[in-house]
Structures are given as C-alpha cells and as structure tokens.
Amino acid sequence: xxxxxxxxxxxxxxxxxxxxxxxxxxxxxxxxxxxxxxxxxxxxxxxxxxxxxxxxxxxxxxxxxxxxxxxxxxxxxxxxxxxxxxxxxxxxxxxxxxxxxxxxxxxxxxxxxxxxxxxxxxxxxxxxxxxxxxxxxxxxxxxxxxxxxxxxxxxxxxxxxxxxxxxxxxxxxxxxxxxxxxxxxxxxxxxxxxxxxxxxxxxxxxxxxxxxxxxxxxxxxxxxxxxxxxxxxxxxxxxxxxxxxxxxxxxxxxxxxxxxxxxxxxxxxxxxxxxxxxxxxxxxxxxxxx
Amino acid sequence: xxxxxxxxxxxxxxxxxxxxxxxxxxxxxxxxxxxxxxxxxxxxxxxxxxxxxxxxxxxxxxxxxxxxxxxxxxxxxxxxxxxxxxxxxxxxxxxxxxxxxxxxxxxxxxxxxxxxxxxxxxxxxxxxxxxxxxxxxxxxxxxxxxxxxxxxxxxxxxxxxxxxxxxxxxxxxxxxxxxxxxxxxxxxxxxxxxxxxxxxxxxxxxxxxxxxxxxxxxxxxxxxxxxxxxxxxxxxxxxxxxxxxxxxxxxxxxxxxxxxxxxxxxxxxxxxxxxxxxxxxxxxxxxxxxxxxxxxxxxxxxxxxxxxxxxxxx
Amino acid sequence: xxxxxxxxxxxxxxxxxxxxxxxxxxxxxxxxxxxxxxxxxxxxxxxxxxxxxxxxxxxxxxxxxxxxxxxxxxxxxxxxxxxxxxxxxxxxxxxxxxxxxxxxxxxxxxxxxxxxxxxxxxxxxxxxxxxxxxxxxxxxxxxxxxxxxxxxxxxxxxxxxxxxxxxxxxxxxxxxxxxxxxxxxxxxxxxxxxxxxxxxxxxxxxxxxxxxxxxxxxxxxxxxxxxxxxxxxxxxxxxxxxxxxxxxxxxxxxxxxxxxxxxxxxxxxxxxxxxxxxxxxxxxxxxxxxxxxxxxxxxxxxxxxxxxxxxxxxxxxxxxxxxxxxxxxxxxxxxxxxxxxxxxxxxxxxxxxxxxxxxxxx
Numbered sequence: 028x029x030x031x032x033x034x035x036x037x038x039x040x041x042x043x044x045x046x047x048x049x050x051x052x053x054x055x056x057x058x059x060x061x062x063x064x065x066x067x068x069x070x071x072x073x074x075x076x077x078x079x080x081x082x083x084x085x086x087x088x089x090x091x092x093x094x095x096x097x098x099x100x101x102x103x104x105x106x107x108x109x110x111x112x113x114x115x116x117x118x119x120x121x122x123x124x125x126x127x128x129x130x131x132x133x134x135x136x137x138x139x140x141x142x143x144x145x146x147x148x149x150x151x152x153x154x155x156x157x158x159x160x161x162x163x164x165x166x167x168x169x170x171x172x173x174x175x176x177x178x179x180x181x182x183x184x185x186x187x188x189x190x191x192x193x194x195x196x197x198x199x200x201x202x203x204x205x206x207x208x209x210x211x212x213x214x215x216x217x218x219x220x221x222x223x224x225x226x227x228x229x230x231x232x233x234x235x236x237x238x239x240x241x242x243x244x245x246x247x248x249x250x251x252x253x254x255x256x257x258x259x260x261x262x263x264x265x266x267x268x269x270x271x272x273x274x275x276x277x278x279x280x281x282x283x284x285x286x287x288x289x290x291x292x293x294x295x296x297x298x299x300x301x302x303x304x305x306x307x308x309x310x311x312x313x314x315x316x317x
Numbered sequence: 318x319x320x321x322x323x324x325x326x327x328x329x330x331x332x333x334x335x336x337x338x339x340x341x342x343x344x345x346x347x348x349x350x351x352x353x354x355x356x357x358x359x360x361x362x363x364x365x366x367x368x369x370x371x372x373x374x375x376x377x378x379x380x381x382x383x384x385x386x387x388x389x390x391x392x393x394x395x396x397x398x399x400x401x402x403x404x405x406x407x408x409x410x411x412x413x414x415x416x417x418x419x420x421x422x423x424x425x426x427x428x429x430x431x432x433x434x435x436x437x438x439x440x441x442x443x444x445x446x447x448x449x450x451x452x453x454x455x456x457x458x459x460x461x462x463x464x465x466x467x468x469x470x471x472x473x474x475x476x477x478x479x480x481x482x483x484x485x486x487x488x489x490x491x492x493x494x495x496x497x498x499x500x501x502x503x504x505x506x507x508x509x510x511x512x513x514x515x516x517x518x519x520x521x522x523x524x525x526x527x528x529x530x531x532x533x534x535x536x537x538x539x540x541x542x543x544x545x546x547x548x549x550x551x552x553x554x555x556x557x558x559x560x561x562x563x564x565x566x567x568x569x570x571x572x573x574x575x576x577x578x579x580x581x582x583x584x585x586x587x588x589x590x591x592x593x594x595x596x597x598x599x600x601x602x603x604x605x606x607x608x609x610x611x612x613x614x615x616x617x618x619x620x621x622x623x624x625x626x627x628x629x630x631x
Numbered sequence: 632x633x634x635x636x637x638x639x640x641x642x643x644x645x646x647x648x649x650x651x652x653x654x655x656x657x658x659x660x661x662x663x664x665x666x667x668x669x670x671x672x673x674x675x676x677x678x679x680x681x682x683x684x685x686x687x688x689x690x691x692x693x694x695x696x697x698x699x700x701x702x703x704x705x706x707x708x709x710x711x712x713x714x715x716x717x718x719x720x721x722x723x724x725x726x727x728x729x730x731x732x733x734x735x736x737x738x739x740x741x742x743x744x745x746x747x748x749x750x751x752x753x754x755x756x757x758x759x760x761x762x763x764x765x766x767x768x769x770x771x772x773x774x775x776x777x778x779x780x781x782x783x784x785x786x787x788x789x790x791x792x793x794x795x796x797x798x799x800x801x802x803x804x805x806x807x808x809x810x811x812x813x814x815x816x817x818x819x820x821x822x823x824x825x826x827x828x829x830x831x832x833x834x835x836x837x838x839x840x841x842x843x844x845x846x847x848x849x850x851x852x853x854x855x856x857x858x859x860x861x862x863x864x865x866x867x868x869x870x871x872x873x874x875x876x877x878x879x880x881x882x883x884x885x886x887x888x889x890x891x892x893x894x895x896x897x898x899x900x901x902x903x904x905x906x907x908x909x910x911x912x913x914x915x916x917x918x919x920x921x922x923x924x925x926x927x928x929x930x931x932x933x934x935x936x937x938x939x940x941x942x943x944x945x946x947x948x949x950x951x952x953x954x955x956x957x958x959x960x961x962x963x964x965x966x967x968x969x970x971x972x973x974x975x976x977x978x979x980x981x982x983x984x985x986x987x988x989x990x991x992x993x
Contacts, residue, residue: 161606287457
C-alpha cells in the first residue's frame with residue numbers, strides 16, 4: 028500500500044491528464060448518446076437544423092426493426108425473434124469454441140518450444156489477414172458444396188475461424204504472465220500437467236479468458252458480411268435481418284439507429300457481467316521466471 | 318552451460334532444471350498435439366480452399382457472371398492492376414488511412430490505458446462505458462458518423478459553427494473524408510487498444526514501481542524506462558492486430574462514404590469488393606486480393622520478427 | 632549515513648491502526664532489526680521510513696530533519712524488497728546502475744561505481760544476463776548491489792531472505808552482516824524470523840500489534856525479555872512457560888505435584904510472597920537433567936533426543952510438554968531429575984504478562 032504525496036509539478040500534470048481524459052470520454056460517449064437519442068426520432072426530426080435535443084419520442088425506428096406496426100417486413104420467412112435466436116446461438120457457440128480452442132493453443136504456445144512454433148503462431152495470425160470480401164464467393168461455393176449453406180453450424184464454423192486466431196494470440200499473452208513455477212511445483216509433487224493446467228493455471232487467467240471472450244463475442248455478434256452471404260432463410264442472424272428491414276428505398280436512418288441500439292444491448296450486458304475480470308494483467312512473458 | 322554458476326545455489330538449480338526437463342518431455346508431447354490440433358484443423362479447413370481458390374482464380378480470366386469460358390492468363394491480371402495509376406492512388410489512400418488510424422489509436426489507447434490501471438471509484442463502470450464504441454456493428458458506426466458529419470444537419474458541423482468555426486464538407490471531398498473515416502475508425506477501435514494496454518500495464522507488479530521510486534526515478538522516467546518496455550510485447554501485438562484490421566477495412570467505408578466522392582475513398586479492400594461484385598471481374602478481384610494479402614503478410618512478418626526478438630530476452 | 636528518529640509515529644489505514652505511537656532512534660551505522668509476527672506493523676513502519684506510506688501522525692526524522700513530506704525518491708534511501716523487484720527487461724548491469732542513471736550521474740562515475748560493486752559482490756559473470764536467468768539468491772544479491780551503489784544514507788530491507796532456500800540463507804545472512812559492517816550504512820531489516828534477528832542485529836526492535844514491545848541488544852532480548860510475548864517469541868525452542876500456584880512453602884509447578892521452594896531451588900523470596908498469580912518462564916538451556924538426587928525435581932521425562940550436537944529432553948508438567956537441555960555425558964541414561972537453574976528463572980505476572988522481579992518495577 029502506498030499513499031505518498033505528489034509534488035506540485037505532478038499536481039499540474041494531474042489536471043492536464045484529467046482534462047484530456049474528459050475530452051476523450053466526451054468523444055467516446057458523445058456519439059453513443061447521440062445514437063441512442065436519434066433512435067427515438069421520427070423521420071422528420073432526424074434532419075433538422077439545429078439538431079434537436081428535445082422532441083417527442085417516436086418509435087417508428089424500432090417498429091421497423093422489429094417488423095411491427097406499419098413497417099412489417101413481409102418478405103422474409105424468418106421473424107425477428109428467430110433471427111435473434113440464431114444470433115445468440117451462433118455467437119455463443121462460436122465464441123465459446125473459439126475461446127476454448129484458442130486457450131488450449133495459446134497455453135501450449137506459451138509453455139512449450141517445439142519445431143515450427145513460430146510458423147504456427149504466424150499462420151494462426153495470418154488467418155485474420157484475409158479480407159472477408161475477397162473470400163466471400165469462395166466460402167459460398169464451398170458451403171454450398173458441403174451442404175453447409177444456410178445452416179447455423181456453417182455460421183458457427185465461420186465464427187470460430189474468424190476468432191480463434193485472435194483468441195490464441197491473446198491467451199498466449201495471458202499465459203505468459205503466469206510463472207512456470209506454478210506447474211513445476213505441481214509436477215514435482217506428483218500431479219499431472221493436465222491437472223496443473225486445469226486446477227492451477229486456468230483460474231489464474233480468468234481475466235484473459237473474459238477479455239478474449241468479450242472480443243470474440245463482439246466480432247461474432249456483429250458479423251455481417253459472411254452471415255448475409257451464407258444464409259438465405261433459416262439461419263439468418265439478427266444483423267442481417269435488421270439490414271433487410273432497411274430496404275432499397277434509400278437509407279432508413281431511424282431504423283439504422285434503432286438497430287444499432289438493439290444490437291449493442293446484449294454485448295453491453297455481457298461486458299457488464301464480466302467487468303470484474305476484464306482488467307487482469309497480461310505480460311506476454313516479460314517477467315520471466317520469478 | 319556456457320558460464321560457470323556463481324554460487325552453490327546456481328549449481329543446484331541448474332541440476333534440478335535438467336532433471337525436470339527430462340521429465341517434462343513425454344507428458345508434454347501429448348499435450349502439445351492434443352491442444353493444437355483442433356485449432357490447426359479448423360484453420361486449415363477454412364483457409365485452404367478459399368486461399369487456393371483465390372490464387373487459382375487470380376491467374377485466370379474468370380468472371381462469376383459469365384459461365385464457362387475461363388482461360389488461364391498468367392500474370393495478366395497482376396500486370397493490369399499494377400499498371401493502373403488509379404489503383405496506386407487507392408493504395409496510397411489505404412496506406413494513409415492505416416497509418417493515421419494505427420498511430421492515433423496506439424497513442425490515445427496507451428494514454429488512456431495508463432490512466433485506467435490505477436484503482437479509482439467507479440472504474441469498472443467507466444471502463445465498460447468506454448468499451449462501447451467497439452461493441453457496435455461497423456455498419457452502424459459508419460452510418461452514425463455519416464449522420465453526424467452531414468454538412469447540413471450534422472452534429473459536428475453544428476457544434477463547430479456554434480463556437481465560431483466554419484462548417485466543413487466532411488464527406489464531399491477526399492482529404493476531409495480521409496480524416497472523417499480515421500476519426501470514425503479511431504472512435505471505434507481505440508477501446509481495443511485501451512483494453513489490451515490496461516491489461517499489459519496491470520501486469521507490472523507494484524513492487525517494481527516502488528523499487529523505481531526508491532531508486533529516484535521520476536514518473537516520466539518510470540513510464541519510458543519501465544512501463545513501456547515491459548508492456549512492449551503486448552502493445553506490439555495490439556499494433557499488429559490493428560494494422561491487419563485497418564488494412565481490411567470495408568464495412569466502415571461502405572456506410573460512411575460509399576467510396577466517394579467518386580472513387581477517391583475506396584480502400585483496396587473496397588475496390589476488391591467492387592471489382593468482384595459490381596463489375597464481376599472475379600479474376601481481377603482475386604489478383605488484387607492476393608496483392609493486398611501479400612502486403613499484409615509482409616508487414617506482419619517484419620513486425621512479428623521484431624516481436625520474437627523482443628521475447629527472446631526472457 | 633544517517634540517524635533515524637521516529638517520534639510517536641502512527642499509521643492508520645481506514646480506521647485500522649497498523650502502527651501505534653512508535654518512538655525509536657536508530658543510530659548512525661547501526662544494524663537494527665524489526666522483528667515480530669505477521670501483521671505487527673514492522674513492514675508498515677519500514678515503508679513509512681522509506682516514504683512509500685504516509686504517516687497518519689507523528690514524525691520521521693533523518694538526522695533531525697523532518698522528512699514526512701518528502702517522497703521516496705527525495706529521501707536518500709535504498710530498499711531491498713521481499714519479493715524480487717529487479718527490472719526483468721534490463722540486464723543485471725543495467726539493473727544495478729539504474730538508480731545512478733535515473734538521477735543523472737555522470738558516465739565515468741557510473742562506471743567506477745559499477746566496478747566497485749561488481750568487485751564487492753563478485754558479480755563479474757552475471758552482468759550481461761537477465762534477472763530471469765538467475766536463482767532467487769543471486770537476484771537478491773543484485774538487488775542489494777543496486778541498493779548500495781548509491782551510497783544511501785539508509786538501507787532498508789524487507790524480509791529479503793524469505794524467498795530463498797534454507798540452505799543458502801545462512802550463507803547470505805553472513806555475507807549481509809559482513810557487508811553492512813564494511814559499508815557502515817545505517818540499516819533497518821525487517822523479519823519475522825527470530826534467528827535471523829538474533830544473528831544480524833546490533834539491536835532488535837520487537838513489535839506486536841503495532842506497538843514496540845522491547846528494544847534491546849540480542850543477548851539482552853534473550854536473557855531479559857520484558858514480557859511473556861517477548862520471552863516466547865525469541866529463542867528456539869521457545870521458552871518454557873509454567874503456571875505457578877502458591878502452596879504451602881513454595882510454588883507448585885502447574886498441574887504437577889512438584890513444588891519449588893526457596894531453600895532448595897533458590898526461589899527469590901519476593902516471588903513466594905508476591906500476592907498475585909505468576910508464571911514461570913525458563914529457557915530450555917536453563918533446564919538440565921541431573922542424576923544427583925539432591926538436586927532437581929522429579930518430573931516425568933518423556934524423551935531424550937539429539938539435534939545436531941545438542942541433546943534435548945522433553946518433560947511434562949501436567950499435560951504440557953516442556954523442553955530442556957541434557958548436558959550430562961553421552962553415557963547417561965534416559966532417566967533423571969529435572970533441575971532449573973536459578974539464574975535463568977524469569978517471572979511474569981500471570982494477568983498482564985509483564986515481567987516482574989526484584990529489580991523490575993511492579
């Protein structure tokens with residue numbers, strides 16, 4: 028514990044830092060606030076000058092998103108609720124599996140040195156380098172041939188593929204922060220490596236798992252490009268469904284804002300639940316052997 | 318061992334380590350194989366077909382629209398692309414975008430992350446709120462900023478004019494549009510850096526800072542000689558990941574500028590999409606995608622090599 | 632070198648008093664050990680002297696100058712922490728010169744000091760390696776080198792040897808003591824290990840519950856404890872503590888049927904007529920076995936065992952087991968009478984635990 032006092036120069040720096048943080052927070056939160064506010068605007072109120080802060084709330088945006096009232100989207104066989112379910116299933120499954128595989132791979136890359144490790148790590152990283160747009164067509168063909176088109180399973184595969192690389196790299200970073208002594212002491216006392224891994228090491232990287240899960244969930248949940256191409260009716264996820272609601276009649280601003288708000292809520296909930304774990308330390312091996 | 322251990326203790330430890338190493342080898346092998354195979358399998362499965370197809374089609378005169386006639390054309394796609402001056406402008410634009418975004422995000426992210434490492438009241442909540450931009454769908458982000466940057470009715474111009482600045486035509490001209498896109502991308506992805514940077518900074522034990530304080534290091538000295546070097550590996554990873562992702566940026570530009578004005582804000586990724594899905598020159602698009610991939614891989618290799626060198630100390 | 636004075640120092644953390652009105656003066660060049668159980672406030676006091684913890688009330692003075700408001704960087708102190716605090720990303724060489732570089736010392740001076748320290752600590756082979764490659768003992772040596780390279784006024788050590796294997800601890804302890812005498816720097820050392828304190832200290836400051844219990848040289852601490860806590864904390868095996876019940880003609884030992892009398896056991900007269908319940912403290916080295924039936928008392932002897940070159944025996948009073956030292960020749964049997972050396976009898980007030988005696992104030 029330390030409560031030592033800071034000198035005057037530090038005090039001045041403190042105020043400057045605080046000011047900068049305030050600016051950043053405004054920059055960060057402002058647009059979000061604006062988004063939420065705008066989602067309740069009617070089409071009329073949307074484009075006024077000066078931009079309105081106070082107005083009568085209008086739910087037309089949300090109505091369009093949920094396909095109720097005047098803006099029912101009759102073209103699709105899948106209702107909003109179903110697409111919500113699809114999204115949840117695909118995101119949760121994809122995230123869990125990506126984090127699971129990534130954690131295992133990250134652990135091994137942290138602890139062992141084996142031939143081709145560097146290459147393996149780079150290969151894993153490189154999977155993220157593919158621009159989705161470039162490979163969409165090929166995935167479409169591949170999935171069609173394998174009977175994976177329009178299936179949740181197919182989307183889950185895509186989800187895992189997109190995220191496991193990130194998961195591996197980030198989890199390796201967290202594992203590097205756990206001293207090797209932890210397992211060595213267990214082994215010397217007769218426990219197996221597996222036991223040491225599950226009972227001792229894993230609890231120590233709970234924060235890393237949380238952060239990784241957070242990232243992967245975000246990517247999986249908001250995934251749009253692949254989902255739109257690879258699904259037609261049954262397996263449509265929420266982002267796709269929502270975008271379908273903004274038709275070819277130009278940009279439906281209120282719907283987009285409403286959709287944005289609706290989409291962010293589950294992610295927000297997820298992050299709020301894991302907030303205590305998020306800030307754990309990660310060192311990527313800097314501390315070496317303690 | 319090359320150098321002779323100094324004390325009795327070093328000799329004892331060296332002996333014990335050798336014993337341990339022998340014991341580790343057998344149980345380790347199984348674990349390596351078991352833990353790596355799922356990841357390797359999925360990645361190979363999902364990567365192999367598309368990448369090979371990509372390379373294959375890049376050497377062919379293929380159009381997804383036309384059926385049948387597909388001739389191998391060697392490097393013609395590549396030469397065609399690389400000799401197009403407009404395409405070079407796309408590359409330059411993309412390069413500028415990536416550079417601005419990554420620089421801003423790293424600087425801001427490290428700064429904010431550094432402040433977040435100390436415990437203060439309400440930090441958990443503030444932290445969650447700060448993460449929010451990252452949670453939005455890129456398309457939504459694009460449209461949101463498009464709305465805010467509208468030259469007539471946008472929030473940003475309104476704020477500017479109310480403090481006396483002139484309104485700026487953000488999305489109608491290339492240079493402001495570049496900065497607009499950078500602002501949007503930075504807004505969205507700085508939290509990513511903040512999260513990783515905070516994790517990295519919190520991995521540094523307090524005793525090290527105490528030792529530094531006792532040693533007479535000023536806060537600035539501590540930051541540059543201890544905090545940054547010790548979190549360098551993590552920050553580097555963050556840099557590499559952001560670099561890769563900004564090169565690929567597509568969704569944002571679709572929503573924000575649609576590639577406009579004209580085609581000046583089309584990133585390379587955007588061009589790939591357009592070539593493939595608007596013009597249906599699939600072969601050409603594939604070639605362009607391959608070029609982009611090569612650039613990304615090249616840059617990453619350089620950075621990862623540097624990262625590995627950093628890690629070798631430990 | 633500096634003289635450190637603590638005046639009525641109190642340190643509070645959110646209502647909890649970790650250090651309670653501590654006053655002490657550490658002389659120039661002295662090696663003082665703060666000793667006590669976990670949570671007694673010794674580390675907190677040390678960190679306050681270092682400047683890492685702020686005093687709630689009271690003063691910390693270096694050579695008579697109040698340093699409460701100075702940060703750790705501003706006080707001329709050096710510290711070696713319990714869990715190694717070397718900079719893992721810097722080579723040993725860079726670790727050691729860090730304090731000099733951080734304060735902007737000239738390159739030539741740095742080189743000179745580095746050579747001197749390398750010499751003293753025999754670190755020549757290790758300079759280009761990284762802390763991660765060294766075992767804990769070597770690392771603490773480096774930490775020590777980094778601490779002394781600046782010629783600090785005060786050297787503070789927070790349980791520096793606790794993370795080191797037992798076998799190497801003694802070697803390091805000796806080197807540390809030797810180094811301190813060589814450098815003559817005022818040193819404050821915190822530990823919970825009383826053997827460490829006994830072997831290293833010029834003076835021991837025994838603390839418990841945030842307060843100072845006793846400040847003495849090791850010998851006096853051992854032979855002249857100020858209360859039961861001090862008596863039992865110091866010494867291994869710990870001091871035997873026996874209840875005394877006043878009976879006809881003497882004091883009965885606990886639940887046994889043995890009575891100590893003034894005549895035979897040379898009990899001090901005042902103890903017999905103390906008028907309040909007492910406890911007897913007697914260290915193992917002052918309890919012997921004797922075959923002479925005119926000496927000692929008959930108490931059941933449980934066991935005789937050897938530890939190193941010493942022979943110990945355990946005996947019972949009621950249900951409690953106590954220890955003594957068997958100084959008879961090795962051919963002696965396993966039976967004997969227990970004899971308490973009257974010189975080593977310490978009496979404590981059973982209620983307060985404080986030491987009582989003819990010369991000690993009531």
